[in-house]
Amino acid sequence: MSRRSAQALALALSGWIALAATLVTAVPVLRAVVTSVFLLLCPGLALVTAAQALLGRRGHRLDRLEAVVLTVALSLSVVALVAVGFHLTGSFTPARATAVLAALTTAGTLLALRWERPPPAPARPDRPGPRPAHGWRGWWRRRWNVKRPAARSGAAALLVLAAACGGGGGATEVWHTPGATVAAKDPGSLASPAAPGPWQLVFQDEFDATSLNPALWATCYDWNNAGCTNAGNHELEWYLPGQVSVSSGALNLSAVRRTTAGTDGHVYPWASGMVTTGRDNWDAAPRRTFTGGYFAASIQIPAQAGMFPAFWLMPQTRETPPELDIAEFIGTTSTVQMTVHWPENGKNAATAETYGPQDFPGGYHVFALDWEKDSLTWYVDGVARFHDTDPAHIPTGPMELLLNLAVGYPKAPPDDVSVANMKVDWVRVWQH
Known part of the structure; x- marks a missing residue:
C-alpha cells in the first residue's frame, strides 16, 4: 500500500x-x-x-x-x-x-x-x-x-x-443540555411521559380532594417521631403534618417562621411540610415503593430566598446513597439541579446537571425522571436535560417518592422572609 x-x-x-x-x-x-x-x-x-x-x-x-x-x-x-x-x-x-x-x-x-x-x-x-x-x-x-x-x-x-x-x-454516556434553547412544552399538555413507552400509569394523585390522602402519603421521613427533620443537611425546619394541606386542586407544603421544639431535643426556628410514599414510623411498612419508571410532578416553587424545595427518590432501606434527585433548588429559584448519587468505595459519589435560568416561581413546571434499567434521563417541561447510562450510577432496588420544602440549606432565609409555599398540581408514576 x-x-x-x-x-x-x-x-x-x-x-x-x-x-x-x-x-x-x-x-x-x-x-x-x-x-x-x-x-x-x-x-x-x-x-x-x-x-x-x-x-x-x-x-x-x-x-x-x-x-x-x-x-x-x-x-x-x-x-x-x-x-x-x-x-x-x-x-x-x-x-x-x-x-x-x-x-x-x-x-x-x-x-x-x-x-x-x-x-x-x-x-x-x-x-x-x-x-x-x-x-x-x-x-x-x-x-x-x-x-x-x-x-x-x-x-x-x-x-x-x-x-x-x-x-x-x-x-456509556453522560450528556447535558443545560441551555434554554430548546422550547419547553406547556406543563398542562404533559399528561403522559415525554420518554418513549409503552407506559402504564401505576400511581397518581391529582390532589382534587379537600385533604391529603393518607393511603398514599405520609408526612414525615421514616424516622418520624411526632415530626422529623434532615439533620444531615443542618436544615432549620421541623416537619409537621399541620404544614401539609390540599385545597383548590393542589398540594400545599407551607414553611412558616415559628419556633418549634422537635422531639429530638432541638428547637427549630421554622416549621414546614413534606410528603412521602414511605412509612408512618420506623417499624411500619412503606405505602409504595418503585423500582424503575417515569416519575413526574407539576410543581410551583416558592419565590422566597432560603428555601430548599425538592422532588426526589430515596431507597426503601433508608440508607443513601443511592439517591435520585429529580428536581432540587439549592440556593436559587431560577435554576433546577438534577442529581444522581451512588456508592463508590464506601463513600457518596454524585454527578449533577443544572437547567436555567427560568422563572420557576412564576407558574407550574413539570419535572420528570425516566429511570430505566440501563439509563437515567431527566426532563424539565417535556425536554430532556440530563442523561446518564453509566451502570454504576443506576439504582437497582426499590425507592420511596418524596416532595418536601426544606428551609435554610445552603443558607438561612433573609430576616424579612417569614412564610413560603410550595404547590404541587399533580404527581404521577408510570412503568413499562
Whole structure:
C-alpha cells in the first residue's frame, strides 16, 4: 500500500476509531486524547483534502500554512455545528455527535477521491484503453470496487444519515443540555411521559380532594417521631403534618417562621411540610415503593430566598446513597439541579446537571425522571436535560417518592422572609 493510500485509509477510519474510544470507560485519559485529536483535526482535514483535490483540478494548491489553519478552523466549525444541531433538537449525546462527525470525515475523504486529478497518462501511439486509476482514487477503487462517482456520493450520504439516526446506541454516556434553547412544552399538555413507552400509569394523585390522602402519603421521613427533620443537611425546619394541606386542586407544603421544639431535643426556628410514599414510623411498612419508571410532578416553587424545595427518590432501606434527585433548588429559584448519587468505595459519589435560568416561581413546571434499567434521563417541561447510562450510577432496588420544602440549606432565609409555599398540581408514576 502506498503512503497516500495509507493516509486516506487512516483519515477515513479516524472518526470510527474515536467513536470506539468512547466505549473505553476504563481508560478515560486514552478516550479523551483520541477523541480530542479527532475533533480538532480530522473533520477539517477531510474537507481541506477535498478542497485540495478540487483546486488541483484547476491548477491551484493551498500552501502548508493555509492548509493547517483551515484544517483546525473547519474542524472546530463542523464540531460546533453538529453539537448545536443536536442540542437544538434535544437529542445530543457525545457518541451520536462523534458518529456523525466520523461519517462526515469519511464522506469528505470520498469526495477528495472523486475530485482528485490523476496524473496525465503518457502519450501512446496506439489507441489508448481505459485510463488507469492513480493515487488515493485508484486505491479506493481497487480496495472497495467503487466504480462510479455517484456510488461514492451515495455511500457518503448514507453514512451521514445512518450516523445521525442511530449513532452511539451502545456507549456509556453522560450528556447535558443545560441551555434554554430548546422550547419547553406547556406543563398542562404533559399528561403522559415525554420518554418513549409503552407506559402504564401505576400511581397518581391529582390532589382534587379537600385533604391529603393518607393511603398514599405520609408526612414525615421514616424516622418520624411526632415530626422529623434532615439533620444531615443542618436544615432549620421541623416537619409537621399541620404544614401539609390540599385545597383548590393542589398540594400545599407551607414553611412558616415559628419556633418549634422537635422531639429530638432541638428547637427549630421554622416549621414546614413534606410528603412521602414511605412509612408512618420506623417499624411500619412503606405505602409504595418503585423500582424503575417515569416519575413526574407539576410543581410551583416558592419565590422566597432560603428555601430548599425538592422532588426526589430515596431507597426503601433508608440508607443513601443511592439517591435520585429529580428536581432540587439549592440556593436559587431560577435554576433546577438534577442529581444522581451512588456508592463508590464506601463513600457518596454524585454527578449533577443544572437547567436555567427560568422563572420557576412564576407558574407550574413539570419535572420528570425516566429511570430505566440501563439509563437515567431527566426532563424539565417535556425536554430532556440530563442523561446518564453509566451502570454504576443506576439504582437497582426499590425507592420511596418524596416532595418536601426544606428551609435554610445552603443558607438561612433573609430576616424579612417569614412564610413560603410550595404547590404541587399533580404527581404521577408510570412503568413499562
